[in-house]
Amino acid sequence: MSVLALPRQRDIALQRRTVTRLVIYATLTFWAILYLIPIYLVLVTSLKPRAEVSLDQVWALPRQVSTDAFIAAVERLSPNFMNSVLLTVPATLISAMAGSLNGYVLSKWRFRGANVIFPLMLFGMFIPYQSILIPLFQLMSQLRLTGTLWGLILTHVVYGLPITTLIFRNYYTEIPDELIEAAQIDGANFFNLYWRVVFPLSLPGFVVVIIWQFTQIWNEYLFAVTLTDPVSQPITVALSQLAGGQAIDFSLQMAGSFLAALPTLLVYILLGRYFIRGLLAGSVKG
Amino acid sequence: MRLNIDRITALAVLAPSVILLAIFVYGFIGQTFYIATTNWQGLGAVEISSVGLQNFERLFAGSGLPFFRFREALVNTVVFTVLFIAACLSLGLFLAILLDQRIRAETLFRTIFLFPMALSFVVTGTVWRWLFSPRSGLNTLPTLFGGAPLPPDQWAWFTDRRQLVTFTWADASRIVVILIILGLFAFAAIAALRRRPVQALIAGMIGLSLVGWFFLGGAFETLGNVVRPAHGVNLAMFSIVIAATWQMSGYTMAMYLAALRGIPEELREAARVDGCNELQVYRYVVLPLLQPITLSAMIILGHISLKIFDLIYVMAGGDNLRVDVPGIHMYLTAFRGNNFALGAAIAVIMLLLVAFVIVPYLINAFRTEVKR
Numbered sequence: 246m247s248v249l250a251l252p253r254q255r256d257i258a259l260q261r262r263t264v265t266r267l268v269i270y271a272t273l274t275f276w277a278i279l280y281l282i283p284i285y286l287v288l289v290t291s292l293k294p295r296a297e298v299s300l301d302q303v304w305a306l307p308r309q310v311s312t313d314a315f316i317a318a319v320e321r322l323s324p325n326f327m328n329s330v331l332l333t334v335p336a337t338l339i340s341a342m343a344g345s346l347n348g349y350v351l352s353k354w355r356f357r358g359a360n361v362i363f364p365l366m367l368f369g370m371f372i373p374y375q376s377i378l379i380p381l382f383q384l385m386s387q388l389r390l391t392g393t394l395w396g397l398i399l400t401h402v403v404y405g406l407p408i409t410t411l412i413f414r415n416y417y418t419e420i421p422d423e424l425i426e427a428a429q430i431d432g433a434n435f436f437n438l439y440w441r442v443v444f445p446l447s448l449p450g451f452v453v454v455i456i457w458q459f460t461q462i463w464n465e466y467l468f469a470v471t472l473t474d475p476v477s478q479p480i481t482v483a484l485s486q487l488a489g490g491q492a493i494d495f496s497l498q499m500a501g502s503f504l505a506a507l508p509t510l511l512v513y514i515l516l517g518r519y520f521i522r523g524l525l526a527g528s529v530k531g
Numbered sequence: 532m533r534l535n536i537d538r539i540t541a542l543a544v545l546a547p548s549v550i551l552l553a554i555f556v557y558g559f560i561g562q563t564f565y566i567a568t569t570n571w572q573g574l575g576a577v578e579i580s581s582v583g584l585q586n587f588e589r590l591f592a593g594s595g596l597p598f599f600r601f602r603e604a605l606v607n608t609v610v611f612t613v614l615f616i617a618a619c620l621s622l623g624l625f626l627a628i629l630l631d632q633r634i635r636a637e638t639l640f641r642t643i644f645l646f647p648m649a650l651s652f653v654v655t656g657t658v659w660r661w662l663f664s665p666r667s668g669l670n671t672l673p674t675l676f677g678g679a680p681l682p683p684d685q686w687a688w689f690t691d692r693r694q695l696v697t698f699t700w701a702d703a704s705r706i707v708v709i710l711i712i713l714g715l716f717a718f719a720a721i722a723a724l725r726r727r728p729v730q731a732l733i734a735g736m737i738g739l740s741l742v743g744w745f746f747l748g749g750a751f752e753t754l755g756n757v758v759r760p761a762h763g764v765n766l767a768m769f770s771i772v773i774a775a776t777w778q779m780s781g782y783t784m785a786m787y788l789a790a791l792r793g794i795p796e797e798l799r800e801a802a803r804v805d806g807c808n809e810l811q812v813y814r815y816v817v818l819p820l821l822q823p824i825t826l827s828a829m830i831i832l833g834h835i836s837l838k839i840f841d842l843i844y845v846m847a848g849g850d851n852l853r854v855d856v857p858g859i860h861m862y863l864t865a866f867r868g869n870n871f872a873l874g875a876a877i878a879v880i881m882l883l884l885v886a887f888v889i890v891p892y893l894i895n896a897f898r899t900e901v902k903r
Contacts, residue, residue, distance in 0.1 A: 364894070
């Protein structure tokens with residue numbers, strides 16, 4: 246817009262700009278509401294007393310707020326919630342640590358054949374897990390690990406290795422080789438280098454990887470439903486069975502969904518920036 | 532000396548991961564291939580013998596419910612993949628472009644569009660099962676504004692039985708072969724234009740021999756027997772696509788937004804100086820630069836949709852044929868029906884489908900990296 250333009254023209258241009266902005270904001274708000282509809286229904290339904298969840302009242306706000314459904318959901322699902330915690334925390338930490346060491350080796354100790362081995366490792370994160378499920382189940386049965394959380398932890402650690410290794414390898418590539426060489430001249434060996442130079446620089450990498458693995462393992466279903474029994478079921482499996490019953494109690498289901506979603510949602514809301522980084526790292530080139 | 536010990540230590544640190552993945556990925560895949568060529572059924576100690584490729588033959592040409600069901604699942608997966616990728620790409624790009632207009636509450640909007648990505652497919656499935664249940668959920672939304680609820684038989688969502696386009700399995704196979712032939716000829720033409728006669732010749736020869744095979748009719752003799760029932764584009768699948776897009780479109784939005792932010796402002800400014808209006812800036816400068824991201828997103832979404840299991844299993848249950856996919860069919864065949872051999876055969880086909888998408892992608896990613 247030229248400064249010399251006549252005032253009238255400037256007004257018209259300004260008006261058109263304002264209209265465009267309004268349209269953009271209106272469109273964004275419309276889509277935001279669409280995305281939030283399921284959340285509205287989850288909250289409204291789970292906070293209603295069971296008698297109020299009738300057909301013509303589905304969308305109405307609760308006339309009186311009831312925590313019955315939440316109390317029932319907590320009672321039913323808290324053992325499974327605990328299982329999920331006991332599964333997710335160790336599996337996440339072990340796979341993050343292993344990924345960090347692997348990434349360190351692959352980025353700073355390049356060896357012949359690394360360019361073949363690394364893609365072969367990565368392939369493991371894309372396979373449909375159905376294609377390894379029967380042998381996995383066989384092995385876990387032979388090791389007597391089915392029906393325990395240990396088998397599931399081992400499974401998640403192994404199939405988490407490709408993505409954690411990938412993220413750390415890409416992350417460590419950014420650390421200048423000169424830093425490593427300087428420490429080597431000072432006499433640092435492989436582990437000195439890792440603990441004194443690489444690991445202290447790894448915090449952001451660990452945050453990304455831990456958030457990513459935490460979300461993946463907490464949300465996972467196929468391994469969980471195949472390898473656990475009713476006692477060791479994580480929350481995703483228990484939630485799916487809540488939905489499978491004959492008499493469908495929607496307020497219980499919605500309260501259960503909320504409970505199952507809560508940890509990963511909290512992580513996402515508090516640490517969203519790192520969550521997105523993990524998300525984008527999944528597309529290999531990072 | 533020092534360095535050599537360190538090199539050995541490095542390899543020793545990597546070794547456990549490599550060995551575990553070698554067993555859990557490649558060893559297990561090999562084992563699955565082997566199981567797929569046997570007749571292993573049932574629990575406990577059973578006699579297992581080799582049957583060659585019979586399981587695959589039956590899946591693609593056998594009569595009987597499990598085999599029909601597999602083909603239905605395969606058709607459904609293709610329909611789902613196409614619709615899901617198209618929906619995620621277009622919606623993701625649309626939202627990303629809107630968010631790229633120096634929006635005030637950008638973080639808030641971004642958080643809203645992306646939060647479903649943090650949820651489990653099981654949670655999404657449970658919630659959307661409720662939203663799409665014919666007698667409540669979305670169908671009763673008009674009551675909020677004093678209207679009448681939508682009729683459940685017209686708006687049956689994932690329980691809908693209707694099909695938009697119907698075809699038999701033999702038709703589907705013919706269509707696929709015709710598409711492959713056209714693809715080969717197109718490839719040959721492009722290769723010829725780029726003066727690569729060997730490539731052009733090979734592709735052309737394969738294409739021609741397929742045409743011959745096609746018209747001699749040998750291809751579909753076995754398939755001819757499997758005319759009914761019909762496969763098609765199932766209306767019920769659209770509900771699954773909506774739920775999956777709700778969950779995953781934030782991902783494409785984030786990818787596109789990151790890419791848009793990576794385009795230097797000078798490039799757009801230069802286009803404006805050259806007389807482009809905002810729309811033309813997008814048409815001629817921005818969109819062409821987003822092409823590599825679109826390809827990456829297609830591959831990531833494609834491999835997710837080809838192996839999708841939990842969302843549909845939780846949302847529509849395992850026995851809804853109209854939204855069946857190989858992931859569910861494999862799980863039920865192997866772990867509910869104890870037919871491990873057939874389950875393994877389905878798993879092998881799933882793996883081949885995914886590998887077809889992923890392997891070229893990985894090879895390409897590493898080739899460019901080595902060049903750098």
